[in-house]
Amino acid sequence: xxxxxxxxxxxxxxxxxxxxxxxxxxxxxxxxxxxxxxxxxxxxxxxxxxxxxxxxxxxxxxxxxxxxxxxxxxxxxxxxxxxxxxxxxxxxxxxxxxxxxxxxxxxxxxxxxxxxxxxxxxxxxxxxxxxxxxxxxxxxxxxxxxxxxxxxxxxxxxxxxxxxxxxxxxxxxxxxxxxxxxxxxxxxxxxxxxxxxxxxxxxxxxxxxxxxxxxxxxxxxxxxxxxxxxxxxxxxxxxxxxxxxxxxxxxxxxxxxxxxxxxxxxxxxxxxxxxxxxxxxxxxxxxxxxxxxxxxxxxxxxxxxxxxxxxxxxxxxxxxxxxxxxxxxxxxxxxxxxxxxxxxxxxxxxxxxxxxxxxxxxxxxxxxxxxxxxxxxxxxxxxxxxxxxxx
Amino acid sequence: xxxxxxxxxxxxxxxxxxxxxxxxxxxxxxxxxxxxxxxxxxxxxxxxxxxxxxxxxxxxxxxxxxxxxxxxxxxxxxxxxxxxxxxxxxxxxxxxxxxxxxxxxxxxxxxxxxxxxxxxxxxxxxxxxxxxxxxxxxxxxxxxxxxxxxxxxx
Numbered sequence: 118x119x120x121x122x123x124x125x126x127x128x129x130x131x132x133x134x135x136x137x138x139x140x141x142x143x144x145x146x147x148x149x150x151x152x153x154x155x156x157x158x159x160x161x162x163x164x165x166x167x168x169x170x171x172x173x174x175x176x177x178x179x180x181x182x183x184x185x186x187x188x189x190x191x192x193x194x195x196x197x198x199x200x201x202x203x204x205x206x207x208x209x210x211x212x213x214x215x216x217x218x219x220x221x222x223x224x225x226x227x228x229x230x231x232x233x234x235x236x237x238x239x240x241x242x243x244x245x246x247x248x249x250x251x252x253x254x255x256x257x258x259x260x261x262x263x264x265x266x267x268x269x270x271x272x273x274x275x276x277x278x279x280x281x282x283x284x285x286x287x288x289x290x291x292x293x294x295x296x297x298x299x300x301x302x303x304x305x306x307x308x309x310x311x312x313x314x315x316x317x318x319x320x321x322x323x324x325x326x327x328x329x330x331x332x333x334x335x336x337x338x339x340x341x342x343x344x345x346x347x348x349x350x351x352x353x354x355x356x357x358x359x360x361x362x363x364x365x366x367x368x369x370x371x372x373x374x375x376x377x378x379x380x381x382x383x384x385x386x387x388x389x390x391x392x393x394x395x396x397x398x399x400x401x402x403x404x405x406x407x408x409x410x411x412x413x414x415x416x417x418x419x420x421x422x423x424x425x426x427x428x429x430x431x432x433x434x435x436x437x438x439x440x441x442x443x444x445x446x447x448x449x450x451x452x453x454x455x456x457x458x459x460x461x462x463x464x465x466x467x468x469x470x471x472x473x474x475x476x477x478x479x480x481x482x483x484x485x486x487x488x489x490x491x492x493x494x495x496x497x498x499x500x501x502x503x504x505x506x507x508x
Numbered sequence: 509x510x511x512x513x514x515x516x517x518x519x520x521x522x523x524x525x526x527x528x529x530x531x532x533x534x535x536x537x538x539x540x541x542x543x544x545x546x547x548x549x550x551x552x553x554x555x556x557x558x559x560x561x562x563x564x565x566x567x568x569x570x571x572x573x574x575x576x577x578x579x580x581x582x583x584x585x586x587x588x589x590x591x592x593x594x595x596x597x598x599x600x601x602x603x604x605x606x607x608x609x610x611x612x613x614x615x616x617x618x619x620x621x622x623x624x625x626x627x628x629x630x631x632x633x634x635x636x637x638x639x640x641x642x643x644x645x646x647x648x649x650x651x652x653x654x655x656x657x658x659x660x661x662x
Binding site for chain 1: 614623
């Protein structure tokens with residue numbers, strides 16, 4: 118019995134242990150043509166705590182042969198649509214290199230996970246917007262004669278949705294492509310590969326053939342996006358529902374409030390966070406991380422298996438200063454609760470889940486009770502030209 | 509001068525050792541830094557700080573720093589940029605330990621979405637960033653030169 122307890126606790130940390138719907142209400146913008154419904158704790162696939170998910174429609178290029186794929190991680194920390202091949206019933210169009218060899222791509226994520234699979238062309242429909250034709254990654258560990266353990270990504274790659282807790286990732290971060298100029302200029306870029314006869318070799322790929330942020334390809338509302346989510350009580354909520362809105366200042370539902378802070382990121386998407394006198398460059402704002410992660414030796418770590426997380430005996434109110442490269446700064450208050458106590462609530466959404474890490478990662482709790490604008494690189498809006506975060 | 513000395517040391521090691529040439533950087537002699545540079549076809553520059561030296565390899569959108577202790581052993585590796593470097597090469601004999609940590613993280617079902625962090629008796633590996641610009645570091649926590657703190661490894 119002793120052995121079962123930790124596993125049970127872990128499962129409850131990782132999963133929303135209750136699917137009862139007593140959500141905190143939906144955002145007033147749901148249902149607008151440029152809005153996609155997003156939620157935590159409402160499905161049987163996206164069951165991980167603080168994992169925000171939504172759906173898109175994927176079509177065979179140039180046809181009405183389409184399917185809706187739900188349970189996609191809504192991730193402003195990555196770029197590109199990535200969907201497990203095992204949930205795709207729609208045939209797509211394989212992308213090839215200049216010699217006609219099929220292209221594969223590795224996607225590396227900050228949590229140490231990696232996905233591998235072919236680059237394929239799809240028509241992607243976001244909300245009720247016009248479809249955009251874009252290369253996506255079809256996650257498939259066996260593509261090109263490879264495997265979960267042996268593949269060009271030099272790492273163990275994602276196997277299936279049961280393992281990851283989502284059907285794919287909708288990467289709608291600060292950039293237009295997942296790689297950018299580095300992969301145009303270098304064949305040894307570690308992301309893109311040409312595969313033939315069971316082996317894959319690094320290859321350079323033109324920008325247009327790389328996996329794209331579908332939002333910047335939209336005919337309108339293509340300068341960025343808005344994530345808006347309600348707040349939750351300090352003990353969390355069973356479910357949370359909000360909106361992903363396409364565009365910045367292009368419609369009534371994506372107009373920034375006066376006085377909003379615009380934090381320009383550096384060319385790599387980083388901001389700086391000053392916390393308790395330490396300057397943490399390479400800080401990120403990331404809806405795909407499920408907690409606040411930052412270094413503080415005064416906060417006790419939880420006992421295993423919750424040891425990556427903090428377990429102060431009582432909730433602690435803290436604050437940090439977020440700085441953009443444009444000199445903009447904002448003081449951000451936040452709370453860190455006892456993770457052990459949080460998971461015992463069986464809730465799925467928390468604004469005070471936090472853990473230890475050497476840089477500052479403003480994860481999903483940051484987005485709760487907030488409207489966050491994400492400006493895509495090189496795209497202009499009334500808030501300026503991206504890459505930036507504004508809130 | 510430093511590079512010449514290291515190359516000489518590497519040649520001596522290769523000539524006398526019955527084992528195949530070291531295939532690792534972390535925990536190995538600094539000579540492996542040049543090996544890494546050659547394998548990765550990168551540019552190398554060196555600098556010294558507070559008694560230890562940092563060799564930086566830049567290649568294809570990646571910057572890889574190898575921290576070398578006064579006694580010539582690589583005690584930390586830091587990488588930054590688009591993609592992830594050849595970790596089997598950089599972590600060498602510690603790659604297996606890293607894989608174990610990764611497997612442990614992967615086997616949590618469903619998975620936690622957090623920056624990757626593993627800590628064993630002697631090895632710490634951490635990774636964060638966004639998919640366009642990842643940052644990671646691996647260091648031998650029990651072999652840091654005197655006065656070197658983890659926060660010095662950036």
